[in-house]
Amino acid sequence: MKLQHYLGGLEGLPEPLTLEKRVFIEDWEKRIFGVHVAMMGLSNHLGSAVPPYPIDDVPTALKDEWTWADLRTGAEAMNPFDYFKYRYYEKWLGGITQFFLDKGYITEEELAERIADFTPPSGDEGDAGIDDQVIAYLRLGDSPRRDVAHPKFAVGSAVRIANVPADAHSRLPGYLRGHVGMVERVFEGDYAYFCHTGDGIGDPMPIYIVAFEPTDIWGARAEEGPLALYAELFEAYLEPLTEEQS
Structure with missing residues (x-):
């Protein structure tokens, strides 16, 4: 990567x-x-x-x-x-x-x-x-939209960001890998990407807005205040959070 x-x-x-x-x-x-x-x-x-x-x-x-x-x-x-x-x-x-x-x-x-x-x-x-x-x-x-959304995750779902294989091109910010966030929004359609990147995206799939607590990502270095980090992510980059992981 x-x-x-x-x-x-x-x-x-x-x-x-x-x-x-x-x-x-x-x-x-x-x-x-x-x-x-x-x-x-x-x-x-x-x-x-x-x-x-x-x-x-x-x-x-x-x-x-x-x-x-x-x-x-x-x-x-x-x-x-x-x-x-x-x-x-x-x-x-x-x-x-x-x-x-x-x-x-x-x-x-x-x-x-x-x-x-x-x-x-x-x-x-x-x-x-x-x-x-x-x-x-x-x-x-x-338009990258190909269909209505068929999401695996609903608003309010806790998800873990996958540590997908690195490839020549990715739409996943590396610093989010392995971190846990909350689904804030599910976009209305399934969206394709221009090419198959090798890390899971390409075919039509849902896109989500996922919210993260800055302290969960950067620890004590995170700025103080009522802040949140939001990322738009393809479904291939999201994993369900099991009870053991939560």
């Missing part, structure tokens, strides 16, 4: 906490966000998405799947020291670049040449079919 998943309450990080509220600090960050959204709008999984898209008819050179899961996997694959060194959209840029290299869309030599000869695009280029598809995706999105 990557260090990036254990940040809750972690002390001694090299940089102080920043409360920057701007979404984009540099202009190039907007372009990276746009590239990511365009890739999601042209991803080949959209033919089976909700709603479905006529992706096979779109004249795009992107023939692979690209989702939030792929973006996150790219960031999580970074060396932890690099992960903490780079800013948010620098991580995005690194993940997107590595994707195109790994999939063979471009070689490292070609990338270096294009960087050296880079000229900002005029904005007049593009294909109407591709533009229409990306705009449709921006308007309609890609």
Whole structure:
């Protein structure tokens, strides 16, 4: 499991906490966000998405799947020291670049040449079919909801967070593993994830909001006061609490 998943309450990080509220600090960050959204709008999984898209008819050179899961996997694959060194959209840029290299869309030599000869695009280029598809995706999105909820746990249930096998990508905060919480809410649907992560999520399942007592997680280091920690968790990460464990 990557260090990036254990940040809750972690002390001694090299940089102080920043409360920057701007979404984009540099202009190039907007372009990276746009590239990511365009890739999601042209991803080949959209033919089976909700709603479905006529992706096979779109004249795009992107023939692979690209989702939030792929973006996150790219960031999580970074060396932890690099992960903490780079800013948010620098991580995005690194993940997107590595994707195109790994999939063979471009070689490292070609990338270096294009960087050296880079000229900002005029904005007049593009294909109407591709533009229409990306705009449709921006308007309609890609819903992960597949059914009404079929929960194993009810509101008020005490649950233990599973210590699932580590994989390349996870949606489970590492610092919650093994801790006990209380189900505060069951979301209305069963939700799929973009891919099967190897630690239990992928197929449609319920999602819960689970509440934790900070002192149960951080002990004496927890801040004083009427505080609670809430986490949205897939059902695969929850285990029933037996009488022996309670």
